[in-house]
Amino acid sequence: MNLHVADPHWGVWIIAYFFLGGIAAGAYATAAMARLFGKRRDQDGVRAADYLAFPLVCLCGVILIIDLNRPERFWHMLMSSQTLMPIFKWWSPMSVGSWGLSLFAFFSGLSFLAVLVEDDWCYHPRLTWIYKTREGRLGKLISLVGLGSAFFLGSYTGVLLAATNQPGWVETPWLASLFLASSASTGLSAIALANRWFFREVSRSVLRHVERADRWAISLELIILCIYVWSLGSDNRRILFSDLPGWLIPWVVVPGGLLLPLALMSRHRRRGMGEVAAILVLTGGLILRYAIISIPGSLVYAHSLRDS
Amino acid sequence: MAQAYGFYTDTTVCIGCKACEVACHQWNALPARNDGLVELSGNSYDNTQALSDVDWRHVKFIEQFSEDRTSARWLMMSDVCKHCVNAPCLEVCPTGAIVRTEFDSVYIQEPACNGCRDCISACPFGVIHVSAEKHIAQKCTFCYDRLQNNLPPACAQACPTASIQFGPIEILKQRAALRVEQLHGQGSADAYLYGADDKILGGLNAFYLLVDKPAAYGLPESVEAKLPSRLVWPSSIRAMGTSVVMALGMFLAFTRRKSEVKTKELRTIKPRSEWRYSRRSGRKRRLEG
Incomplete structure (x- = not known):
C-alpha cells in the first residue's frame, strides 16, 4: 500500500456528489426498467424517479462546480480551453464521467419535462411532442440508452477512484460494482420514500414491486461488498478497517444500512417499517461513500504523523 | 521530440544545504509559507517538511540510528517531481492542462487547469498540490522557461556538490551506472539506482542514487507506483x-x-x-x- 501520496482533499462536496448522483442514477434506472418491461401501473408507480433524477443531477452539477478550485473553468472538462474543441479522453474516468454526466442530464431532463407535462405542471400544446419520447419504439430506445447512461453514472465514480494511486482505492477493481449496487439500492429507497410520502395514489402492489427490486439491490450490494472486502487481501483489510473511517463499513454500513433494512422489509406490513428501511438504506449509502472517499486521507495523515 | 532531458540526483553527495530549494523559490517566484514566518518542524533540519504548492524542491533529512544508538547515519535527498515517462497525472488530467514538453518533462499549463485535483490523486509520489493562491495544480516545471533559453534548471545550477545533475537522460544514466560501480568498489554494496530503468512507470526522468530502501526516503516501491488506467x-x-x-x-x-x-x-x-x-x-x- 502506497502511503507516500498527497491527499486530493475530495471532501464533503464530492461525497455529496457521489451520494446524490448515485440516487439519481438508481432512480432513473428503475423508471427506465419500468418503462421498458413493466406494466402501465408500474410506470405510473415509479414516476417519482422522473421527478427526482433531473433535479438531483442538476444539483450534482452545481456541487461539482463549487468543488472545483476554479469554478469559472468548469467547461474545461468538456472543451479544450486552447482550441475550444470538445475534449474527450476515454482512458481518463473524469473526462468520460463529465460526458456521461451530461448525457444522463439530457435523458433525465427529457423524463422530467415529460412528467411535468403529463402531470399538468407546465402544460403547453407545443410540448405534446414530449409524449413521443415516452411511448412507442422511440420511447423504448430512449429508455434503453438512458438506462445505460444511468448505469454509467452509478458506476463510473468507482472507476474514477480506482484510476488513482490512493491507498484503499487502488487495491481492488470492485469499487465501481459496489457503487453501482449502492446507487440502485439508494435510488429505489428514494422512490419508495417518495411514493409513501408524496405519491399516495400509487398502489400497494407497485410499492411491493419497488420494494422487491430494492431487496434485490440491497442483497446484491451486500454480496459485492463481501467480494470487495475479500479482494482487498488480509493485510489491506487490517489496515483499512481497523480504524475510522474504514471501520464504519463493516460495523455500521453492513448491519445498519444493509442487513437491518433487509430484515425490516421482510416485515414491512407493520406500519412505518418500509419508511424506516428506506431511510436506513439511504443513510448507509451516504456513510459508505463517506468512508471510502475518506480512507486515503486518514491513512496518509496517520502516516505523515508517524513520519514526523 | 527533441532529446529527453532529466535529473540524476546522487544522494550520497547531498549535504543538505537547501540551495536547490532556494534557487527554485527564487527563479519561480514562489511565495513563502506562513507569510515568511519560520515554523520549526522538530524533524531534524527539515522545516520544509514536504513538497507543496510553494515548495517544488524538498531536501529530506533522514536520521537513522542503531537500536542501541551507538551508530548513526544521516541520509539526505533533494526530492522533486519525477517527470515520469508514463506520467499518471498526465494520463488522468481531464482538461488537457498537463502536457509533455519537447524535453520529455511533464508540464502543467496554468491557464487550462481548473483545479479538479485528479492529478493529485493519481501521483504516486505526492508531488502535486493545489495552490492556495491560484487555486490550480502546482509542481516543478523542470524550469521549462530556462530550458527554452538553453539554461539548466535553477536547482541543478545552484547545487554546489553536483548531487543534482541535469542533462540528456541517456548520458545521465551512464554516469549514474558508473557511480554505482564506483560505490560498490568502495564497499557501499547497498548503492543502487531508483527509477533509472523502466520498472517504475516506464522510467523516471528524475532518478536517484539511493543507499537504502525507497521507503526510507519516502518513496514508493516499484510495485506500488501504478499507472491509473490499469x-x-x-x-x-x-x-x-x-x-x-x-x-x-x-x-x-x-x-x-x-x-x-x-x-x-x-x-x-x-x-x-x-x-x-x-x-x-x-x-x-x-x-x-
Whole structure:
C-alpha cells in the first residue's frame, strides 16, 4: 500500500456528489426498467424517479462546480480551453464521467419535462411532442440508452477512484460494482420514500414491486461488498478497517444500512417499517461513500504523523 | 521530440544545504509559507517538511540510528517531481492542462487547469498540490522557461556538490551506472539506482542514487507506483456485469406477477387518464380537443 501520496482533499462536496448522483442514477434506472418491461401501473408507480433524477443531477452539477478550485473553468472538462474543441479522453474516468454526466442530464431532463407535462405542471400544446419520447419504439430506445447512461453514472465514480494511486482505492477493481449496487439500492429507497410520502395514489402492489427490486439491490450490494472486502487481501483489510473511517463499513454500513433494512422489509406490513428501511438504506449509502472517499486521507495523515 | 532531458540526483553527495530549494523559490517566484514566518518542524533540519504548492524542491533529512544508538547515519535527498515517462497525472488530467514538453518533462499549463485535483490523486509520489493562491495544480516545471533559453534548471545550477545533475537522460544514466560501480568498489554494496530503468512507470526522468530502501526516503516501491488506467477496464467490465445482474433483478421485480394476483389490493389506483390531469379541471378536454 502506497502511503507516500498527497491527499486530493475530495471532501464533503464530492461525497455529496457521489451520494446524490448515485440516487439519481438508481432512480432513473428503475423508471427506465419500468418503462421498458413493466406494466402501465408500474410506470405510473415509479414516476417519482422522473421527478427526482433531473433535479438531483442538476444539483450534482452545481456541487461539482463549487468543488472545483476554479469554478469559472468548469467547461474545461468538456472543451479544450486552447482550441475550444470538445475534449474527450476515454482512458481518463473524469473526462468520460463529465460526458456521461451530461448525457444522463439530457435523458433525465427529457423524463422530467415529460412528467411535468403529463402531470399538468407546465402544460403547453407545443410540448405534446414530449409524449413521443415516452411511448412507442422511440420511447423504448430512449429508455434503453438512458438506462445505460444511468448505469454509467452509478458506476463510473468507482472507476474514477480506482484510476488513482490512493491507498484503499487502488487495491481492488470492485469499487465501481459496489457503487453501482449502492446507487440502485439508494435510488429505489428514494422512490419508495417518495411514493409513501408524496405519491399516495400509487398502489400497494407497485410499492411491493419497488420494494422487491430494492431487496434485490440491497442483497446484491451486500454480496459485492463481501467480494470487495475479500479482494482487498488480509493485510489491506487490517489496515483499512481497523480504524475510522474504514471501520464504519463493516460495523455500521453492513448491519445498519444493509442487513437491518433487509430484515425490516421482510416485515414491512407493520406500519412505518418500509419508511424506516428506506431511510436506513439511504443513510448507509451516504456513510459508505463517506468512508471510502475518506480512507486515503486518514491513512496518509496517520502516516505523515508517524513520519514526523 | 527533441532529446529527453532529466535529473540524476546522487544522494550520497547531498549535504543538505537547501540551495536547490532556494534557487527554485527564487527563479519561480514562489511565495513563502506562513507569510515568511519560520515554523520549526522538530524533524531534524527539515522545516520544509514536504513538497507543496510553494515548495517544488524538498531536501529530506533522514536520521537513522542503531537500536542501541551507538551508530548513526544521516541520509539526505533533494526530492522533486519525477517527470515520469508514463506520467499518471498526465494520463488522468481531464482538461488537457498537463502536457509533455519537447524535453520529455511533464508540464502543467496554468491557464487550462481548473483545479479538479485528479492529478493529485493519481501521483504516486505526492508531488502535486493545489495552490492556495491560484487555486490550480502546482509542481516543478523542470524550469521549462530556462530550458527554452538553453539554461539548466535553477536547482541543478545552484547545487554546489553536483548531487543534482541535469542533462540528456541517456548520458545521465551512464554516469549514474558508473557511480554505482564506483560505490560498490568502495564497499557501499547497498548503492543502487531508483527509477533509472523502466520498472517504475516506464522510467523516471528524475532518478536517484539511493543507499537504502525507497521507503526510507519516502518513496514508493516499484510495485506500488501504478499507472491509473490499469484498473479502468477491469473495473468497467465488473461494473457492466453488475449492471446486467441489476437489470435482471429489476426485470424480475417488475414482471413477476403471480403473487400479486392473489394479493388483495389495499389501495385503489385511479386510471392513468384520470390522475394525469386531475390537478386542474378542463385540461383533459383541451388535450383531447
